[in-house]
Amino acid sequence: MENLGYYNGSFGLIEDMKIPMNDRVCYFGDGVYDATYTANHLIYSLDDHVDRFFNSAKMIGIPIVPSKKDLKNLLQEMVNKVDSPEQFLYWQVTRGTAIRNHAYPESDIPSNLWIMIKPGSIKDIYQKFKLITVEDTRYFHCNIKTLNLLPNVMASQKAAEAGCDEAVFHREDRVTECAHSNISILKNGVLRTAPLDNLVLPGITRGHLLHFCRQNGIPVDESPFTLNDLMDADEVIVTSAGALCIAASEIDGFPVGGKAPDLLNILQKSALKKFQQETGAL
Numbered sequence: 001m002e003n004l005g006y007y008n009g010s011f012g013l014i015e016d017m018k019i020p021m022n023d024r025v026c027y028f029g030d031g032v033y034d035a036t037y038t039a040n041h042l043i044y045s046l047d048d049h050v051d052r053f054f055n056s057a058k059m060i061g062i063p064i065v066p067s068k069k070d071l072k073n074l075l076q077e078m079v080n081k082v083d084s085p086e087q088f089l090y091w092q093v094t095r096g097t098a099i100r101n102h103a104y105p106e107s108d109i110p111s112n113l114w115i116m117i118k119p120g121s122i123k124d125i126y127q128k129f130k131l132i133t134v135e136d137t138r139y140f141h142c143n144i145k146t147l148n149l150l151p152n153v154m155a156s157q158k159a160a161e162a163g164c165d166e167a168v169f170h171r172e173d174r175v176t177e178c179a180h181s182n183i184s185i186l187k188n189g190v191l192r193t194a195p196l197d198n199l200v201l202p203g204i205t206r207g208h209l210l211h212f213c214r215q216n217g218i219p220v221d222e223s224p225f226t227l228n229d230l231m232d233a234d235e236v237i238v239t240s241a242g243a244l245c246i247a248a249s250e251i252d253g254f255p256v257g258g259k260a261p262d263l264l265n266i267l268q269k270s271a272l273k274k275f276q277q278e279t280g281a282l
């Protein structure tokens, strides 16, 4: 198959799938999701993404029907059906199907499981990103990977219109994360990244980056940093499942980073090595 849509046991081409109008995602975005990439039909960091998926669902009280093991098997089964060996693999769970009402429906209504797979590959790790800064107007549940993504979508559109790759969110002076990535900086040999509070998604790739730092003796400082710190950083690093460790060269039209290429290279090599080891990708 060219691509794949899955909904509660039925699957087919995405464009042929039909979803009930009363799925609570339609009215409220009432659900959580996760996503990663494949290469050679092997799923990158599946355990980490499935663990976070179950945590996100638990945080908003959505029961997931399959066990973690069964979900992983199902995802692999669906990945195997898609022709392209390199895929973007996305899945979500929503709080069931019920007539529109803000409060949760009866608890015996089962949640809905969705999977979406399209051809896609991780970005070239050695490219340089151009970024813009955008006031973070999101709410205070950014640690939960919910489907309420309107401010992220608006910020991404603003970045695209500016010819940029990502939008960096800040709350007044404090840098939080990006529209669909985390952001970290290298300064004087130390990697700084926002702490994991309710303003930031606990990115799986962010976690890997911190692990690579520790492996390579690079100190890590998980305390808030500012827009000034960002502009003045030795390197600015964007991380996500699709952008494993990509440095920025420009923010709001001003040059940034480029002052610690050796440290950056160590982290990029580590990220690529992990991806290659898990997927066999070249």
Ligand code: PLP
Binding pocket: 152, 177, 178, 179, 180, 181, 182, 201, 202, 203, 204, 205, 206, 239, 240, 241, 242
């Ligand atoms: N922050 C936000 C808001 C995101 O949407 C994402 C990815 O979707 C990330 C960070 C990076 O998370 P991960 O590394 O798990 O892909």
